[in-house]
Amino acid sequence: MSELVSTIQKVLAETGLVLGWSATGAGGVAAPERFHTAEEAEVAIFDSTCVHNLSVHLPRLKGRAVGIVAKACDARSIVELIAEREVDGDQVRVIEVSCTDTLDVKAIWRRYGYGALIEDDGSELRVNGEPVEREAFVQAKCLDCEDRQPATPAGKPVPSGSKPANARQQLREDFQAMSVGERRAFWREQYARCIRCHACREACPMCYCRDVCIMQTTDPHWTGGGINTAEAEMMQLIRVNHLAGRCTACGECERACPVGIPLMLLMEEQNRAIEEMFDYRAGVDPEAKPPLLTFDIKGDSWDGE
Amino acid sequence: MKFISSEKIPGFLEALSARSTVWAPRELTGSGGTVMFERWRPGDPIDLEHYSSLSAKDVVLPRTEKLFGYTYAFGGSPFSGGLGASGTAVAASDSDQAPATSGEQIVIKPAEPAPSTVLFGVRACDAKSIQVLDALFNNPGGEGYNDPQYSARREGLTVITLACTTCDDACFCSSFENGASEKAGSDLILYPVDGGFLAEGVTGKGGELLSEPFFEESELAPPPLAETAVIEGLERLQEILPGLFDDLDFWERVSERCVSCGFCTYGCPTCHCFNIHDEMQGDREGERLRSWDACMFALYTQETSGHNPRPTLAHRYRNRINHKFSYYPENQGEILCTGCGRCIRGCPAALDIRDVLRDALKAARKE
Amino acid sequence: MAGTARMKQPGDLRVIRLPCTGRVNPLLILKAFMEGADGVLVSGCHPGDCHYNVGNYHARRRLELLQRMLPAFGIDPGRFHYTWVSASEGSRWAGVVSDFTRRIEALGKIGAEVPANALAKAEQTAMTDATGKTTS
Numbered sequence: 001m002s003e004l005v006s007t008i009q010k011v012l013a014e015t016g017l018v019l020g021w022s023a024t025g026a027g028g029v030a031a032p033e034r035f036h037t038a039e040e041a042e043v044a045i046f047d048s049t050c051v052h053n054l055s056v057h058l059p060r061l062k063g064r065a066v067g068i069v070a071k072a073c074d075a076r077s078i079v080e081l082i083a084e085r086e087v088d089g090d091q092v093r094v095i096e097v098s099c100t101d102t103l104d105v106k107a108i109w110r111r112y113g114y115g116a117l118i119e120d121d122g123s124e125l126r127v128n129g130e131p132v133e134r135e136a137f138v139q140a141k142c143l144d145c146e147d148r149q150p151a152t153p154a155g156k157p158v159p160s161g162s163k164p165a166n167a168r169q170q171l172r173e174d175f176q177a178m179s180v181g182e183r184r185a186f187w188r189e190q191y192a193r194c195i196r197c198h199a200c201r202e203a204c205p206m207c208y209c210r211d212v213c214i215m216q217t218t219d220p221h222w223t224g225g226g227i228n229t230a231e232a233e234m235m236q237l238i239r240v241n242h243l244a245g246r247c248t249a250c251g252e253c254e255r256a257c258p259v260g261i262p263l264m265l266l267m268e269e270q271n272r273a274i275e276e277m278f279d280y281r282a283g284v285d286p287e288a289k290p291p292l293l294t295f296d297i298k299g300d301s302w303d304g305e
Numbered sequence: 306m307k308f309i310s311s312e313k314i315p316g317f318l319e320a321l322s323a324r325s326t327v328w329a330p331r332e333l334t335g336s337g338g339t340v341m342f343e344r345w346r347p348g349d350p351i352d353l354e355h356y357s358s359l360s361a362k363d364v365v366l367p368r369t370e371k372l373f374g375y376t377y378a379f380g381g382s383p384f385s386g387g388l389g390a391s392g393t394a395v396a397a398s399d400s401d402q403a404p405a406t407s408g409e410q411i412v413i414k415p416a417e418p419a420p421s422t423v424l425f426g427v428r429a430c431d432a433k434s435i436q437v438l439d440a441l442f443n444n445p446g447g448e449g450y451n452d453p454q455y456s457a458r459r460e461g462l463t464v465i466t467l468a469c470t471t472c473d474d475a476c477f478c479s480s481f482e483n484g485a486s487e488k489a490g491s492d493l494i495l496y497p498v499d500g501g502f503l504a505e506g507v508t509g510k511g512g513e514l515l516s517e518p519f520f521e522e523s524e525l526a527p528p529p530l531a532e533t534a535v536i537e538g539l540e541r542l543q544e545i546l547p548g549l550f551d552d553l554d555f556w557e558r559v560s561e562r563c564v565s566c567g568f569c570t571y572g573c574p575t576c577h578c579f580n581i582h583d584e585m586q587g588d589r590e591g592e593r594l595r596s597w598d599a600c601m602f603a604l605y606t607q608e609t610s611g612h613n614p615r616p617t618l619a620h621r622y623r624n625r626i627n628h629k630f631s632y633y634p635e636n637q638g639e640i641l642c643t644g645c646g647r648c649i650r651g652c653p654a655a656l657d658i659r660d661v662l663r664d665a666l667k668a669a670r671k672e
Numbered sequence: 673m674a675g676t677a678r679m680k681q682p683g684d685l686r687v688i689r690l691p692c693t694g695r696v697n698p699l700l701i702l703k704a705f706m707e708g709a710d711g712v713l714v715s716g717c718h719p720g721d722c723h724y725n726v727g728n729y730h731a732r733r734r735l736e737l738l739q740r741m742l743p744a745f746g747i748d749p750g751r752f753h754y755t756w757v758s759a760s761e762g763s764r765w766a767g768v769v770s771d772f773t774r775r776i777e778a779l780g781k782i783g784a785e786v787p788a789n790a791l792a793k794a795e796q797t798a799m800t801d802a803t804g805k806t807t808s
Contacts, residue, residue: 024660025655025657026474026475026649026650026652026655026656026657026660027474027475027649027650027655028474029655030655031562031654031655031656032561032562032654032655033562034561052653052654052655056564057564060618106337106338107337107338109650110337110338110355111338113473113474114356114473114474114475114646114650115473115474115475167337168337171335179785179787180742180743180746180747180748180749180785181746181748181783181784181785181786181787181790182746182786182787182790183743183744183745183746184745184746184747184783184785184786185746185786185787185790185791185793186335186746186790187745187746188791189334189335189793190335190336193333193336193339193341195359195368195568195571195572195597196368196567196571196597197566197567197568197570197571197572197599198566198567198602199564199566199567199568199653201566202564202565202566203564203566203653203654210565210603211603211604211607216604222699222703224582224584225580225582225584225594225596226369226582226584226594226596227368227369227596227597228368228369230706233706234702234703234706237699237702237706237745238699240741240745241698241699241702244734244737252653255653256564256566256568256653258339258358258359258568258571258572258651258653259333259336259339259341259358259359260333260336260337260338260339260358261336262335262337265744266741266744266745269741269744270737270741270744273737273740273741274737277733277736277737277740278733291733292730292733292734292737295726295729295730295732295733297719297720297729300719300729300732300733300736301719302732302736
């Protein structure tokens with residue numbers, strides 16, 4: 001029995017519920033699972049296809065004891081949820097797993113066909129039995145991750161920096177090189193295919209307003225009910241604005257988007273701005289004061305006053 | 306059968322686009338490989354290799370469509386055209402008063418007529434889904450409901466289907482009667498062969514296209530079509546599901562992975578729920594729109610009083626499965642699913658509707 | 673003050689009064705841009721002078737963050753400006769609004785910075801152009 005399974009079983013004895021993964025997902029990859037008994041937990045796994053941020057379920061389970069298997073990035077979401085009093089820290093038991101990186105499963109399937117066999121021992125990635133270049137199919141957020149464990153046999157993290165390792169990183173570089181006007185056109189092209197399924201919102205652990213979200217209220221009428229470029233653009237402006245200083249960069253909005261809108265480009269920009277302005281990262285310290293809920297009389301004079 | 310070579314496809318589409326709006330699947334740039342049905346214009350690329358991420362149902366049920374536009378006019382003067390100089394002039398002084406009962410006028414501007422459309426490169430599952438939707442929306446002269454806007458678009462629509470010789474892990478159309486050889490909903494079917502496609506006319510509309518100069522006679526035999534994974538007994542669900550209706554534990558268990566986004570319904574070729582809403586531009590002019598809505602959203606059943614008859618995710622997921630496999634077959638005689646697998650490929654939580662259906666069949670056997 | 677002193681002010685500026693810059697939800701500014709405003713100016717009481725004690729301290733953080741995010745959204749940051757003008761600074765007010773209006777006039781209509789070919793591409797990809805509105 002793996003160490004993970006026995007840990008989950010130990011936590012289960014206290015909480016009666018653990019959120020984790022089994023290998024039963026569609027297409028033969030990991031899928032989110034709820035374990036209630038030690039027997040159920042025997043199928044628990046952790047591998048690089050465990051991409052989901054399970055903390056999205058925590059606000060729905062508010063008020064009951066729950067264990068949760070979490071990667072370092074997921075743990076930041078849990079910390080932020082606790083900081084915002086949306087989750088009771090005393091009731092959550094975090095089982096943190098060490099993680100090298102997670103895969104962009106969709107990208108693999110687009111290249112090799114949906115359901116292609118993915119085998120990964122942590123360093124060598126094989127698809128349908130053939131070795132493939134790992135960096136091309138790793139989620140971009142993982143390449144940037146500061147908590148990333150050594151991934152290569154030599155024990156060194158693969159350097160990311162000078163040259164983009166995959167298409168998503170290249171897209172970020174292209175975006176940053178655009179003029180302001182080109183960016184507006186870029187976003188309008190991206191938003192044109194938005195169907196307003198709200199997957200970006202629903203997959204986000206921090207978007208727990210859910211059914212009372214102002215993206216859908218009619219009064220105030222921040223967005224209309226139509227499904228078109230203009231409404232989609234406003235929707236994303238709302239999302240970015242409401243996640244200011246709260247986004248833990250887990251990347252679930254972008255991963256969940258069924259039409260591949262690179263939503264994290266905006267979140268990355270905002271997180272960087274917030275780090276520059278306030279030296280603050282969300283989801284690091286549950287006692288930290290969120291930067292937009294406070295102020296610094298002297299330190300905030302960006303305009304020289 | 307007739308044959309068209311791969312090189313002639315763009316020319317064929319160009320000829321079609323001269324008289325109709327053509328929709329074809331394309332990989333969108335900067336989208337991480339998203340394939341969608343888009344307006345095709347001469348020179349545009351086509352992707353016939355991948356399955357489209359979204360269905361082509363926009364063609365008959367646009368994600369947002371204008372039912373009509375309207376303008377309010379006050380002061381008793383007949384109001385012609387849009388908000389012109391005279392319109393704004395009237396508005397300034399009268400808008401603060403209560404709407405005059407005698408002088409108020411509402412001018413309705415009808416929506417543009419539906420264009421003649423060619424849908425190119427859908428698969429058998431998508432073509433079939435149009436027929437499934439027809440059962441609800443398109444009954445001109447019949448006893449059932451006839452939706453005039455849907456009906457007009459359907460009338461002008463020609464469907465050119467690409468037969469599937471391969472399938473992937475998410476496909477399950479073979480669970481339905483005809484599987485990949487389904488012809489319902491198609492006007493013309495293209496079978497991939499070496500160097501091009503064999504073409505079979507299914508309806509008169511499709512058959513006529515074969516007389517175009519792009520097609521030549523061929524002795525080739527059509528290729529064997531794909532066989533997908535099968536779930537036995539889907540038609541039995543119509544009897545089984547009512548018995549599971551009150552078993553909320555079951556529905557909670559099968560939907561526990563769900564994060565409650567609406568992709569499975571919006572990506573689905575047969576889901577067709579909509580909302581009708583007015584959008585004002587200023588306080589004098591507006592449009593009445595019909596937009597997609599989905600039973601996976603809490604607001605879908607939210608009542609004005611605050612009461613919600615489907616308060617939890619489990620309630621909503623139960624409705625999704627029941628509508629597809631119980632209510633719709635009962636009312637319209639068709640299962641509201643064609644096995645295209647989009648809800649499986651696109652689900653951010655790796656939820657597989659086939660597991661749920663198997664669980665439902667299993668739960669019934671136990672009883 | 674600027675009015676009673678009969679100072680000249682531009683006529684194409686629409687003043688929307690709010691009780692405090694603390695009330696300025698950054699989304700109000702973004703919504704204005706989305707609805708076609710060519711520029712948005714936020715003017716409040718000087719930091720330290722807030723009638724509600726801390727409203728403009730909160731606003732300052734939000735407005736500065738918005739200022740830095742505008743380029744990512746594709747909106748020229750020059751179209752937005754926030755500043756502090758007290759009720760007694762009539763001539764300063766007249767100067768601020770005149771300068772800002774001149775700046776916006778130089779930038780032109782919102783969207784003028786979007787290259788025509790890029791915009792055409794964006795519009796062409798819009799699937800809904802055959803069936804519904806894509807822009808408003």
